[in-house]
Amino acid sequence: MFEKLAVIGCCLVGSTLAIAAPAAHADKPAAHASLNLDSTKKALESGDETRTLSALDQIELSGDRKAAPLVDALLNRGANSKILLRALGVAGALGQESSSAALAPYVKHRAPDVRRAAAQSLTRTKGPVAVQALRQALRAGDPALRGTAADGLGALGAKDAVPDLFVVLPKEVPEAAGAIGTLCSNEDCKKFVALLGKLPFDVMQSGFLPLLLRTNQEVPDTLKIQLIEELRRLATAKANELLSTALAAFPATGNPKVKAAMDAALHGHSVSGDEP
Amino acid sequence: MSRVLRLARAGACSLLAGCGAAGGNSGSSFATTWQNDNGQSIANVEQRLRALPLVANARVVVGVNETGLVAVTLDGKAHWTHAVPATSLPVIAGNLVVVAEADQIVALDANTGQKIWSIGNRGLGLRGAGNDGTSTALVLADSRKSLFLAISPTGATLGSARTDTPLGVPAARGGVAFVPWSNQYVSALDMNSGDETGRLLTREQVSRALNFGGHLYFGERGLVRLDQKVRFASTNQASHIGLPKLELPGKPGWIDSGYENSTSDADARTKIRIYAAPAETLTGGVTLGAGTFAASYFRVLFGLDAKNGALTWVRSMPADIVGGAAAAAGFVVCDSAGKVWSLDSAGNDSGSLDLGSKIRRCVTDTGAEPMAEAGAHNSLATQIGQALDQLEPDMAEAERYLVSELGKQSEPQVTKILIDLSSSPRISPELRSEARRLLAQRTNGSEYMLAALERHYDFVSGVLLPPPVGPLADALAASGEVRAAPLLAKHLNDPANSADDVAHAARALVKLASKDEYEDLRTFFALYRATADDEALVAAVVASAEALLRVGGEAGRTVIDRAAHDPLTQNDVRRALPDLLIKAQNLQTAPAAATTSGAPAAAAAAQNEPKASAR
Numbered sequence: 107m108f109e110k111l112a113v114i115g116c117c118l119v120g121s122t123l124a125i126a127a128p129a130a131h132a133d134k135p136a137a138h139a140s141l142n143l144d145s146t147k148k149a150l151e152s153g154d155e156t157r158t159l160s161a162l163d164q165i166e167l168s169g170d171r172k173a174a175p176l177v178d179a180l181l182n183r184g185a186n187s188k189i190l191l192r193a194l195g196v197a198g199a200l201g202q203e204s205s206s207a208a209l210a211p212y213v214k215h216r217a218p219d220v221r222r223a224a225a226q227s228l229t230r231t232k233g234p235v236a237v238q239a240l241r242q243a244l245r246a247g248d249p250a251l252r253g254t255a256a257d258g259l260g261a262l263g264a265k266d267a268v269p270d271l272f273v274v275l276p277k278e279v280p281e282a283a284g285a286i287g288t289l290c291s292n293e294d295c296k297k298f299v300a301l302l303g304k305l306p307f308d309v310m311q312s313g314f315l316p317l318l319l320r321t322n323q324e325v326p327d328t329l330k331i332q333l334i335e336e337l338r339r340l341a342t343a344k345a346n347e348l349l350s351t352a353l354a355a356f357p358a359t360g361n362p363k364v365k366a367a368m369d370a371a372l373h374g375h376s377v378s379g380d381e382p
Numbered sequence: 383m384s385r386v387l388r389l390a391r392a393g394a395c396s397l398l399a400g401c402g403a404a405g406g407n408s409g410s411s412f413a414t415t416w417q418n419d420n421g422q423s424i425a426n427v428e429q430r431l432r433a434l435p436l437v438a439n440a441r442v443v444v445g446v447n448e449t450g451l452v453a454v455t456l457d458g459k460a461h462w463t464h465a466v467p468a469t470s471l472p473v474i475a476g477n478l479v480v481v482a483e484a485d486q487i488v489a490l491d492a493n494t495g496q497k498i499w500s501i502g503n504r505g506l507g508l509r510g511a512g513n514d515g516t517s518t519a520l521v522l523a524d525s526r527k528s529l530f531l532a533i534s535p536t537g538a539t540l541g542s543a544r545t546d547t548p549l550g551v552p553a554a555r556g557g558v559a560f561v562p563w564s565n566q567y568v569s570a571l572d573m574n575s576g577d578e579t580g581r582l583l584t585r586e587q588v589s590r591a592l593n594f595g596g597h598l599y600f601g602e603r604g605l606v607r608l609d610q611k612v613r614f615a616s617t618n619q620a621s622h623i624g625l626p627k628l629e630l631p632g633k634p635g636w637i638d639s640g641y642e643n644s645t646s647d648a649d650a651r652t653k654i655r656i657y658a659a660p661a662e663t664l665t666g667g668v669t670l671g672a673g674t675f676a677a678s679y680f681r682v683l684f685g686l687d688a689k690n691g692a693l694t695w696v697r698s699m700p701a702d703i704v705g706g707a708a709a710a711a712g713f714v715v716c717d718s719a720g721k722v723w724s725l726d727s728a729g730n731d732s733g734s735l736d737l738g739s740k741i742r743r744c745v746t747d748t749g750a751e752p753m754a755e756a757g758a759h760n761s762l763a764t765q766i767g768q769a770l771d772q773l774e775p776d777m778a779e780a781e782r783y784l785v786s787e788l789g790k791q792s793e794p795q796v797t798k799i800l801i802d803l804s805s806s807p808r809i810s811p812e813l814r815s816e817a818r819r820l821l822a823q824r825t826n827g828s829e830y831m832l833a834a835l836e837r838h839y840d841f842v843s844g845v846l847l848p849p850p851v852g853p854l855a856d857a858l859a860a861s862g863e864v865r866a867a868p869l870l871a872k873h874l875n876d877p878a879n880s881a882d883d884v885a886h887a888a889r890a891l892v893k894l895a896s897k898d899e900y901e902d903l904r905t906f907f908a909l910y911r912a913t914a915d916d917e918a919l920v921a922a923v924v925a926s927a928e929a930l931l932r933v934g935g936e937a938g939r940t941v942i943d944r945a946a947h948d949p950l951t952q953n954d955v956r957r958a959l960p961d962l963l964i965k966a967q968n969l970q971t972a973p974a975a976a977t978t979s980g981a982p983a984a985a986a987a988a989q990n991e992p993k994a995s996a997r
Binding site for chain 1: 839840841842843846875876877878881905907908909910911912913919944945947948949950
C-alpha cells in the first residue's frame with residue numbers, strides 16, 4: 107500500500123487533480139496530467155505487480171501518448187496475465203498506431219481473455235499492422251475473437267477483408283454483417299443484400315443499417331431502395347424498426363430519394379414502382 | 383464302443399432305406415478298439431487311390447438369402463437360383479451343391495441348379511458332404527449321434543454307418559469316404575459297403591476332410607495331405623501345412639470345427655475368416671497357395687505372407703465379406719451385396735460377378751485353377767492408406783492393425799499417410815495418437831513433413847485441425863532438417879497447437895533454429911515467460927530460452943538474463959534460466975578455447991550444432 111502511494115507520488119504531478127478527473131475518452135485521450143516518464147518507466151520495469159499496475163493506471167489517467175512506447179516495451183518484454191490485460195487496455199486507450207506492432211502478437215496468445223483484449227485494442231490503435239493482425243484473428247479457432255476481429259475490421263475500413271467476412275458470416279460470426287455493411291462496395295453489397303432471407307434477420311440487420319446510411323458511391327442508391335422495398339415486404343416489427351432507425355439517423359448529405367423511400371416504406375407504400 | 387456301435391448299426395439299418403440291400407456295415411467302422419498300425423492301412427488306401435485322376439469340386443459360388451440359393455459359376459456362364467430356404471450352409475461336393483432344406487437333404491447340379499437327388503434327413507442336420515465324381519459321402523448328425531451315408535448318383539443309399547461318436551466333415555475319392563472322428567482319426571470307408579478299409583491317426587486336431595483341387599487334406603488347425611507320406615502322420619512326419627502365428631483383427635478362424643453343423647445364418651464370425659488353400663510346391667511339398675493367404679474383417683480383406691503372416695496387401699470392399707475361398711493362386715470372395723470378387727494373389731481385381739441379390743452367406747470353390755493375374759498394383763503403403771480412407775469409424779480394430787502395419791513400411795509415402803491420419807477427424811483419438819507416435823519415428827518423407835508444417839489452423843479456409851506439429855518436430859529434429867526451423871518457429875505462436883506440440887517444436891528449435899528464427903522465439907518467450915500455466919508450456923518456454931541463447935547473440939542473452947531476474951517470470955521458468963545462461967556461457971567460451979587448445983572444445987561446440995544443410 108505504501109509502495110503504491112509512493113509510485114503515485116513519483117509518477118504523477120498534480121495527482122489530486124488527476125485522480126479526480128474523469129477517465130479519458132478511448133479514442134482521444136486528453137492529457138489530464140503530465141507523467142514523469144522516467145519514474146513510470148522504472149515502475150513498469152520493476153517486476154513488481156502492484157507498482158506496474160499502478161503505473162499503468164496513471165498512464166491511462168494521464169492519457170499521455172508519450173507513454174505509449176513504455177507500454178509497448180512492457181508488452182514486448184511480457185508479463186503476467188493481470189499486467190498484460192491492463193497493459194493491452196492502456197495501449198488501446200492511448201490509441202497510438204505505433205503500439206499495434208506490440209499488440210499484434212497477443213492476438214495469438216493462448217489465453218482467450220488476453221487475445222480478445224489485444225484485438226479490441228488493435229481496433230483503437232489502427233494501422234496496417236492492426237488490420238493484418240485482425241484479419242489473422244478472423245481465421246482463429248476462438249469464436250469470440252473472430253467476432254471482435256470482424257467488428258474491428260469494419261471499424262478500421264479493411265475493405266480487403268470483405269471476402270473473408272463473407273466466408274465467416276454464415277459460420278456463427280454475426281459481427282461480420284456489420285463489417286460487410288460498412289465496407290462493401292457495389293457487387294459485394296448486392297451479394298450481401300441477396301443474403302436477406304437466407305440468413306437470420308438478426309444476423310443481417312447489423313449490416314443493413316450502416317449500408318443504408320452510407321453516402322459514398324460504393325453503395326448504389328438503387329440497391330438501397332431495393333433493400334428498403336425488401337424490408338417493407340418483410341413487414342415485420344424488426345424490419346420496420348430498422349427502417350425507422352435508419353430514417354432517424356439518415357445523414358443530411360444522403361440522397362433524398364433514399365430517405366423518401368424509407369418514409370414511404372414505413373407507411374406501407376411500395377418503393378419499387380411495380381406496386382401501387 | 384463296439385457294442386454301442388453294433389446297437390447303433392442295427393438302429394441305423396432300420397432307419398435307412400436300402401441299407402440291407404447295399405450290404406450294410408459289415409466292417410468294424412469307427413471301432414475304438416483299433417490299434418495303431420503305424421499308418422499301414424491308410425498307406426494302402428492311399429496307394430490304391432494314387433493313380434486315379436484328381437476330381438476337383440465345381441467352380442461355383444453359391445449364396446444364401448432369405449428365399450433360398452443364388453449361384454453363379456466362376457466362368458460367369460451360368461446363373462441359377464433355388465427357391466427353397468436352406469437350413470444349412472450349402473456344401474460344394476464334386477459337381478453337386480448339397481444343402482439341407484426342411485426335412486430333406488438335397489443335391490443340386492452345381493452348374494445348373496437342377497435337383498439331382500434328395501433324401502430324408504432322418505431327423506439329423508447336414509454336417510458335411512464330399513463327392514468323388516460319382517458318389518457322395520454324407521455325414522448327418524445332431525448332438526447325440528452321427529450317421530454316415532454313401533449316396534449313389536441317383537440318390538440311392540450305398541454304404542452307411544451310425545455311431546454315437548461325433549463324426550466330422552467327410553471327403554471322398556475313388557469310392558472311398560474319409561470321415562474324421564474322435565479328434566484324431568480319419569476312417570477310410572468303402573462307399574459301397576460302409577466298411578472301414580483304413581485309418582489315419584494324426585497327432586493334431588482333425589475334424590474335417592477337405593478337397594482342394596482334387597487333393598484331400600485332413601485337419602482343423604493345420605492340414606495333413608493324403609499322399610505317400612500320410613502313413614507317417616502318427617509321428618508328425620506327414621505332408622503338413624499350417625498357418626503362421628497371427629495377430630489379426632477379430633482373431634479370424636481358418637477351418638471351423640467339423641463336429642458342429644453349419645447353419646445358413648450369418649454372424650460376426652462369418653465376416654471374420656481366413657481363406658487359405660494348400661498347394662503343392664515344385665519339390666512335392668505343401669505350401670499355401672502362391673505363398674499367400676487372406677483374412678477378412680467385415681469389409682476389409684488382408685493378404686498375408688504364408689511363411690510369416692506379414693501383411694502383403696489390403697483391400698477394402700464395398701460391403702461386408704460373407705464368404706469365399708482361396709485358390710491355388712488368388713482368391714474369390716463374395717460380399718453381402720451379392721457381388722463376387724476374383725482377386726489375384728496380390729489382391730488385385732481379376733474379375734467380378736454378381737449373384738443378383740443380397741446374401742447372408744456364401745460358399746465357393748475355385749477347383750484346381752488359379753485366379754488370373756491382374757498386373758501392376760499400388761504399393762502396400764498406398765493400399766493401407768486407401769483402405770484407411772474407406773473404413774468406417776466403427777472398424778477401429780482393423781484401423782489399429784493397419785496403422786501398426788503402416789509403421790513397418792519404409793517408403794516416404796508412409797509419412798504422408800501418417801500425417802493425414804494424425805490430422806483426420808474421422809479416426810479415434812487413440813488411433814490418432816498411435817499415428818502421431820509412428821510419425822515421430824519417421825526418418826524419411828521430410829518433404830511431406832515440411833509441407834504439413836506450412837499448414838495452420840484456418841477457420842476461413844476450413845482447416846480445422848492443425849498439423850501434428852509435435853511428432854513432425856521430433857522427426858525433423860532427429861534428421862537435422864534445418865528447413866523446418868522457420869515453420870516450427872511460426873507454430874510456436876499458433877494457439878491452435880496443443881501446448882505439448884509447442885513444447886516439441888521448441889525443443890526441435892534448440893537444435894534447428896538459426897538467427898532467422900530469433901524474432902519468433904523472442905515473441906514466444908515474451909508472451910509466455912510469465913503466463914505459462916502448465917507443464918508443457920513451461921517446458922516450451924525453457925526450450926525457447928535455450929534456443930534464444932544459442933541464436934540470439936547478445937540480444938538473446940539480455941532477454942533471458944533479464945527474465946531470470948524478473949520476479950514476474952513464472953517460477954519454474956525462472957528457476958531453469960540460470961543454468962541455461964551458464965551453459966550458453968560455457969559454449970560461448972569453448973570455441974575461443976579451441977583456438978588455443980585444439981580440437982576437443984571445437985568438437986564439443988559442434989555437437990550442439992545441427993548438421994550442415996543448405997538453408
